[in-house]
Amino acid sequence: MSEATIPVVPYQCLKNLSEEIARTIIRKSSSTLSMTSSLYVLRVIYKKYRKKASSIDPYQRIMAGLCVYDIIFSFFWWFMGSWMTPKETGWWGATGTTLTCTIQGALTDFALIGIWSYQTLLSLFMVMLVVYGWNPNKFQRKIERRVHAPIFVVGILYFIAPAVENNYNPECGHCAPVPLPIWSGDWIFGDGSTPLRGNATLAYVYWIIFFILLPAVTIFCSAAMYKVYRSVNKQERRMTNYGSFSDNHFSESRRIRRTMILYTSSFLICWIVPVLFLWTPHRISALSLIGDFLMPLQGFFNMLVFLQPKCHKYQQEHRGISLAAAYFYVIFDVPIATHWVQRKMSLIPGMANRFTPTEVPTSSIDVDDGIGFGDYNCENRTDEANAIREQSTLARMESEGRIENESDVDLGTGLERMETQGTTKDGVEKLDNIEGLSAGGFRDFENETVSTDGGDVATTETPESVLIERKPPVSPRR
Numbered sequence: 001m002s003e004a005t006i007p008v009v010p011y012q013c014l015k016n017l018s019e020e021i022a023r024t025i026i027r028k029s030s031s032t033l034s035m036t037s038s039l040y041v042l043r044v045i046y047k048k049y050r051k052k053a054s055s056i057d058p059y060q061r062i063m064a065g066l067c068v069y070d071i072i073f074s075f076f077w078w079f080m081g082s083w084m085t086p087k088e089t090g091w092w093g094a095t096g097t098t099l100t101c102t103i104q105g106a107l108t109d110f111a112l113i114g115i116w117s118y119q120t121l122l123s124l125f126m127v128m129l130v131v132y133g134w135n136p137n138k139f140q141r142k143i144e145r146r147v148h149a150p151i152f153v154v155g156i157l158y159f160i161a162p163a164v165e166n167n168y169n170p171e172c173g174h175c176a177p178v179p180l181p182i183w184s185g186d187w188i189f190g191d192g193s194t195p196l197r198g199n200a201t202l203a204y205v206y207w208i209i210f211f212i213l214l215p216a217v218t219i220f221c222s223a224a225m226y227k228v229y230r231s232v233n234k235q236e237r238r239m240t241n242y243g244s245f246s247d248n249h250f251s252e253s254r255r256i257r258r259t260m261i262l263y264t265s266s267f268l269i270c271w272i273v274p275v276l277f278l279w280t281p282h283r284i285s286a287l288s289l290i291g292d293f294l295m296p297l298q299g300f301f302n303m304l305v306f307l308q309p310k311c312h313k314y315q316q317e318h319r320g321i322s323l324a325a326a327y328f329y330v331i332f333d334v335p336i337a338t339h340w341v342q343r344k345m346s347l348i349p350g351m352a353n354r355f356t357p358t359e360v361p362t363s364s365i366d367v368d369d370g371i372g373f374g375d376y377n378c379e380n381r382t383d384e385a386n387a388i389r390e391q392s393t394l395a396r397m398e399s400e401g402r403i404e405n406e407s408d409v410d411l412g413t414g415l416e417r418m419e420t421q422g423t424t425k426d427g428v429e430k431l432d433n434i435e436g437l438s439a440g441g442f443r444d445f446e447n448e449t450v451s452t453d454g455g456d457v458a459t460t461e462t463p464e465s466v467l468i469e470r471k472p473p474v475s476p477r478r
Contacts, residue, residue, distance in 0.1 A: 031078030034299030038067035057136045057372045058144040069114030070299040077108040078296040082173040101175035105168030106159040113155040116217045123224035126260045131231045167198040177206040225264045232257040266301035
């Protein structure tokens with residue numbers, strides 16, 4: 001079908017030219033911000049990879065994939081917009097052809113599958129770490145490295161059918177899998193007339209797929225967020241019952257919970273809210289403008305969440321800097337400005353103690369920037385398990401009457417397990433089954449020995465071991 005046959009219907013989806021221009025400017029502005037933010041995240045990950053490839057964990061690779069697809073989607077759908085639609089449509093800024101219209105629709109659908117897939121993969125990653133006790137290496141072996149290629153292939157397969165059937169046609173300033181004109185054919189928006197181009201049945205199928213996949217991804221990510229939230233709350237209750245025995249692991253769990261809540265909220269704000277604003281009957285123009293502004297911003301929100309650990313670290317290293325200022329200094333890499341601001345603020349009466357000039361690093365790109373979860377469940381998880389095991393041992397010792405009162409065991413330095421196996425040549429009994437918890441503040445009793453003479457305990461430390469002598473005879477447990 002030639003381009004000249006395209007029906008000219010000005011303001012088909014809008015009320016007037018002013019609204020069309022306003023929405024176009026808003027879309028291009030917010031999409032530019034999103035693309036720039038996604039490019040910055042890719043820059044951070046790439047520079048970390050160049051410095052130390054092993055510092056890139058599955059979380060950062062998933063974010064890299066999400067950013068790539070977000071750039072494609074933001075550029076072709078939101079930024080290019082009507083520029084790629086055929087000029088015969090009469091929409092403001094339309095300068096494209098049928099070919100550019102097909103390219104826009106195909107790459108938009110390709111990127112759409114990628115964004116939703118990586119958003120789901122990100123939620124799955126955090127659920128497996130916190131709820132099921134996986135570590136990043138296990139997730140990489142079992143799941144992550146096996147899904148990148150399938151996501152790419154599924155994205156290509158998704159746009160092949162509309163491209164072959166000439167189903168990418170103009171629709172409200174964009175090109176989507178709809179018949180030409182959009183009101184033709186026998187489907188949800190059709191009047192039963194014969195389409196000039198495209199297939200109404202195929203358009204109906206893709207419309208149904210869209211409104212199945214979007215709620216499915218939303219439900220999965222929300223359910224995963226709820227599971228992580230509950231799991232971390234259980235850890236918090238265990239911390240209350242057993243004391244602070246694994247602060248590092250628990251703080252990382254809380255960071256994952258906060259990160260997942262923010263990523264899921266970003267997805268809901270950029271997809272569910274705009275869909276409600278843009279595609280509800282009798283929509284309000286002001287809400288439509290808000291929806292056009294929010295929907296392209298997922299890349300920007302993702303960047304803020306991704307850089308949050310780095311900015312918190314920057315705040316800790318530079319007292320008196322707000323979180324907003326930390327984001328500014330980290331993103332724009334202006335350590336000289338940081339030093340200048342601190343020095344000037346320290347001269348203001350009453351602000352000298354709060355703003356103290358400090359040495360500022362020369363670059364905001366650092367391998368040890370707090371981003372990523374590469375060590376989660378690799379070492380800290382064993383601290384928590386060992387601490388729970390120590391509490392169980394103490395309870396068993398109390399039930400057997402081997403501890404008469406709480407003063408017999410010093411919880412501040414460790415829970416001594418009086419389980420002995422055999423004696424040494426010197427007649428000194430070896431404590432083979434004592435486990436110390438370094439992360440929880442416990443002493444390591446691995447080389448501790450006990451005199452078989454028995455008696456009150458008195459310790460003497462040597463460079464190689466700790467001897468525990470007993471004065472009154474006590475029969476040892478063998």
